[in-house]
Amino acid sequence: MLEKRYDPKKVESGKYQTWKDKGYFTAGDTSKQPFSLVIPPPNVTGKLHLGHVMDTIPDDIIVRYKKMMGYDVLWVPGMDHAGIATQAKVEEKLRKQGISRYDLGRERFLKVAWDWKREYGDTIHEQWAKIGLSVDYTRERFTLDEGLSEAVRKVFVTLYEEGLIYQGEKIINWDPELRTALSNVEVIHTDDEGEFFYFLYDVVDSDETLVVATTRPETMFGDTAVFVHPEDPRYKHLIGKYVINPANGEKLPLMGDAYVDPSFGTGAMKCTPAHDPNDFALAKKYGFPFIKVLDETAKMNELAGEFCGMDRYECRDALVEKIKAEGHLQKIERFTHSVGHSERSGAVVEPMLSKQWFVRMRPLADRVLAQQNSEDKVEFLPARFEKVLIRWMNEVDDWCISRQLWWGHRIPAYYNDKGEVYVGMEAPKGEGWRQDEDVLDTWFSSALWPFATLGWPHKTPDFDRYFPTSVLNTGYDIIFFWVARMVFQSEHFTDKRPFKTVVIHGLIRDEQGRKMSKSLGNGIDPIDVIEKYGVDALRYFITTNSAPGLDMRYSDEKLNAASNYLNKIWNATRYVLQTLGEGYVPEEVDEKALDPLDRYILSRLEGTIQAVSERMDEYNFLGASGVLYDFVYDDFCSFYLEMSKVSLSDPGKEKATKATLYKVIREIILMIYPYCPFIGEELYLSLPGHKESVMLETYPKYVASLHSPKDEKNGQLLKEIITAIRGYKSSKGLAPNASIRMAFEGAFPFEGIQTYLSRFLFASEVKENAKLHGEAFVFDGANLTIEQDVDKATIVEGLLAEKERLLSEIARGEKMLSNPGFLAKAPADKVALEQEKLAGNKAKLETVLKNLEELA
């Protein structure tokens, strides 16, 4: 027998291991239709956070649901080596021991990194188990494993041979702390407060001075020119002259180019080709040299003269002081501008000229754009997120893929002393070749995840059967990083989209709506939440508290509500089990033997199954859960469970009602199970006639013959009567169990109404087809009076209020039905519905008027 209160800890214990041991997570039943997905691989940087829970729980619900729907579901698990992120963590750990990666050297550093991976990989496995992910461990992968590495090399080599990967010198984003190049998407722009320095440049052979403003004075050592707009009347006459760079006294040509915006700053702009992408483009146009003044740690080089060796900011301050002392500083303004920071280290990114490997994106992006115009496009849910992909593909720059890191896939390019480059799957034969020191951007391998995890580039049975995958679930924040790249790599290398559907979810924020971040210290550990409310409540909360694609706030209140809901289902099950009794043998519902209330609840159940399944098929977990919730609370627990106590005490009806109770509670459990598998399993196993596990069950099937609006109307009427009388008692200050006498006129749709009224409304006497002195209630086809010590005036008052209400209802209906436009254009069933309502209200009004008359 179940305990009185649902205890998540007891319920969760041991189940996952059993499922895993029994092999329920393993795919491969080829008699069924395949359905597949890959896990968004968590980084092996640390523990799971709530973001991972949001990434994986919807998947788990899909997997469990689709299994019940009869599919052979494969969910591929795995983890991401997360190059730069993990390396930063490992380096941080070493730094605390006073060691740098350079002290260790590459080999030993990698050993430490692999130890780190194993440690955190174990933690992640424990957490997957804790949150109940039904992933197929026999197919688990890691982005640095041999298979993925081979796929990475294959892709690199092929793209190189196709001319889609090239090595080039360009301005890239340099992280001076981690000492590596970054791609554009790894740079976070924030509006930072800075200073705008106005310097005086003497014009050679002239008395004039030119004012040039800059935010980065330290780069002035790398300047090669000053630009103004060619038509700028302030400066037009000076074009062609030279000005003196106040940083180092060198002569710089003053040039005119329409790129310059005369309204910005002073309209004169210094050009630093090696440290700014726009200046780089100008320099290329005019053939200027590219002069680097910063080293890989953002310290000044020898070109900075006396400032050589200084950090860039140190140099900035010192240089400004020097220029000021020499009288060439006009002013300093406060200035807010967008500054790029490294996503991982937070360091201010330095644009720098550097030789790196790039992916030529245009042809790959065009292919995706074409694909998204075809039948085989990747479908986004919600649809608007497709625009994010399209926009990125339209505007994409070449992708810088080389990283000056050690943790990752080493670039399969080899060099020799003759300056030759060899790119291939294996190292070239012969002496004197050395491999490129750099590794690839971690997203390079993530981009291959959906097909490489299934065996590509080899033609494996899994790849044939499960690719393309069915669905991918991920946050909108990594559409660029991951989704976009999976799409173009997949289409280029497999000629297929990687997944048919992408379900995009929002981000989880803290209770005040702020992003969870380390610096704010407002992150919430899922393990703490589980400790407090249980996994099932967490799973339910995370999938049912925001509309698709919108952000969600963490809320203890909502977790508690979820937990209470589960307790409700728990206790409803407990009650049904008590009612069925020991040794109950489940029976099919005998449709002919059903009581009207049984028919009511069964019809509501079928409507619920239909609506829930529809929403589950659309991956609309909020919608599906809402429908189920209303059914569980309002129809089943609050109403039917109570009312059925009447028929249970009737030997003639007991059997059918028991069968109904069993069917309804069982199907509720099966529907809540994908969301909350632990309590789902526990409750399922408590039912008579259960299989070995709920994981072997099929989803409730909609039975049309039980779905009847007419039956629902009957139950609805009883519900309304009971609610109205309870409200009446409450408003009169009567205790809920105060005894009353009542009478009704008219035909009630089912027998035994008296029993219900006396049992649930404490009617001491119920007269049929009679009338009492008292307050009257008018229902569809039934007129009910309660005898109480209520004075006539109060009764009249009540009836007058009801009359007013009905009159306004009737006015509304008549207005609608007398509108020719409505009659002509509204759907027929809507018109019929309104007519029916109007007729009903008119009948009610008649009764009210009659009652009033009798009282007059």
Add this chain to the structure above:
RNA sequence: GGAUGCUUAGCUCAGCGGGAGAGCAUCGCCCUUACAAGGCGGGGGUCGUAGGUUCGAAACCUACAGCAUCCACCA
């Protein structure tokens, strides 16, 4: 500068073309043998503003305002 989303009950949010909903909070009554971390009942909203489309708008369109996010630019 471009794009997207949000604005609904005190709070947090659903609903997105046919009579305003949930959770929490609030008020009242109940320890009724499934559940007191509960049950039952009640109060509370001119659905951001202004136009428009429609027989009918919280929902669709346009403009505006506020908030948030993304992209681009920023000498």
